[in-house]
Amino acid sequence: SAEIISGTEMRAAILEELRGEVAAIKEKYDTVPGLVTILVGENPASVSYVTLKVKTALGLGFHEIQDNQPEDITEDELLALIDKYNNDPSIHGILVQLPLPKHIDEEKVITAINPDKDVDGFHPVNLGRMVLGDKDGFLPCTPAGIQEMIVRSGTETSGAEVVVVGRSNIVGKPISIMMGQKGVGANSTVTMVHTRTKNLEEHCKRADILIVAAGVPNLVKPEWIKPGSTVIDVGVNRIGTAPSGKALLSGDVEFDKAKEIAGKITPVPGGVGPMTIAMLMKNTVASAWRHLGAE
Ligand code: NAD
Known part of the structure; x- marks a missing residue:
């Protein structure tokens, strides 16, 4: 019978490693990784995904902003919100939970995220970096x-x-x-x-x-x-x-x-x-190191 590869156990191990990194960031820069999760509307699956991401981020001691927006937010309002977080130095990762309501152009929104804060790895710049094998990007x-x-x-x-x-x-x-x-x-x-x-x-x-x-x-x-x-x-x-x-x-x-x-x-x-969530946290920690090191 096959060995069962447990994503739950691997996630626990990865989060433990990340806890050490969060402590090292705190020690060195007197701050913690910052993640914002933007949720538009109340799609039950999206709500449960975001809840788990927020819980995991808080468990790691991140600065976490859960920014919930109504279903009828306009595309321009959402783009302005992303711009705000692009320019917020306490935020190292921006996650926009997909799917978005039909009146909003998903591609436009993803492309508006600063690629260096795109911890989901969906921005075309990061997909390009992935294809080129460039380690400065974020893998999806x-x-x-x-x-x-x-x-x-x-x-x-x-x-x-x-x-x-x-x-x-x-x-x-x-x-x-x-x-x-x-x-x-x-x-x-x-x-x-x-x-x-x-x-x-x-x-x-x-x-x-x-x-x-x-x-x-x-x-x-x-x-x-x-x-x-x-x-x-x-x-x-x-x-x-x-x-x-x-x-x-x-x-x-x-x-x-x-x-x-x-x-x-x-x-x-x-x-x-469970591995998907662990990688989101890992990308956010990597982003914090890069941003803080570059300051
Ligand atoms: P998708 O529907 O966008 O793509 C499915 C792909 O499978 C298509 O490219 C299609 O060509 C191929 N396919 C479908 N039926 C096939 C068939 N009969 N024979 C051969 N190829 C076939 O789906 P996705 O977003 O890539 O997700 C795939 C699955 O993974 C879904 O069940 C999704 O829920 C799951 N998923 C899980 C996670 C996670 O974190 N565990 C994340 C993303 C997606």
């Missing part, structure tokens, strides 16, 4: 979390066949580029597959590391998994509601059978999800 949090999990699980990436299912701008595309870069936790041979791919199964079967970010429950069958491989299941699918009212979640991989074949596998929940 979910792909960064996936790579961190692979490294911490002790999986060899150099020369490994990596297959990524999905080509979205927030997961599949960036993780494909990152795993193919030169460097630690990368140097892999990457195949990115998607809805138009022929023989999805044949590609998956070759993967030493299989990363699945499709958003389709049970898409990946146990017999598609190479024995002993590492399987990272990014999918978060609501498949029902428990009697308690809590959402029942499943990944994109048939976990119960897949874990008898894979060497290492991530669960859902408790896998990639």
Whole structure:
């Protein structure tokens, strides 16, 4: 049976490391990392994501501003708000929770964030830096979390066949580029597959590391998994509601059978999800070091 890679445990370890860095920043600069989370409207999923981010930031001793705005805020008002935080020296990270209401142009808003405070790593400048392998940028949090999990699980990436299912701008595309870069936790041979791919199964079967970010429950069958491989299941699918009212979640991989074949596998929940939050905190701490060091 496969080793279960626990994102929850890895997150705890990363947050502990970050606590040490927050203390070192305080010692050296007499201040703490500052994060603002901007939430527009009351979309329940967004509210719960933001709540968890705020709680985690406060737990690390960050200066945290939770800036909640009404659903009907205008685009200009939101852009002015971002400008305010761009110019606030106590803020090192700006997170705008997506999706935004339809009357607001998401791309315009993301592009308005100072790239050096874009701790979500969604700004085109940071995506460009990521492609160039420039370490001055911020990696998008979910792909960064996936790579961190692979490294911490002790999986060899150099020369490994990596297959990524999905080509979205927030997961599949960036993780494909990152795993193919030169460097630690990368140097892999990457195949990115998607809805138009022929023989999805044949590609998956070759993967030493299989990363699945499709958003389709049970898409990946146990017999598609190479024995002993590492399987990272990014999918978060609501498949029902428990009697308690809590959402029942499943990944994109048939976990119960897949874990008898894979060497290492991530669960859902408790896998990639917690890592995403940890990487947001890590980016914010990195941003604080850079801003304070440059002052
Ligand atoms: P998306 O819908 O934007 O992209 C899905 C991709 O999968 C597409 O590129 C599509 O080509 C591919 N795909 C879909 N069905 C396929 C099929 N049958 N065969 C082959 N390829 C197929 O989704 P996304 O934003 O990349 O998210 C993917 C999943 O990851 C979702 O379940 C999402 O909830 C989850 N997710 C989790 C986290 C986290 O932190 N754990 C973060 C982001 C997304």
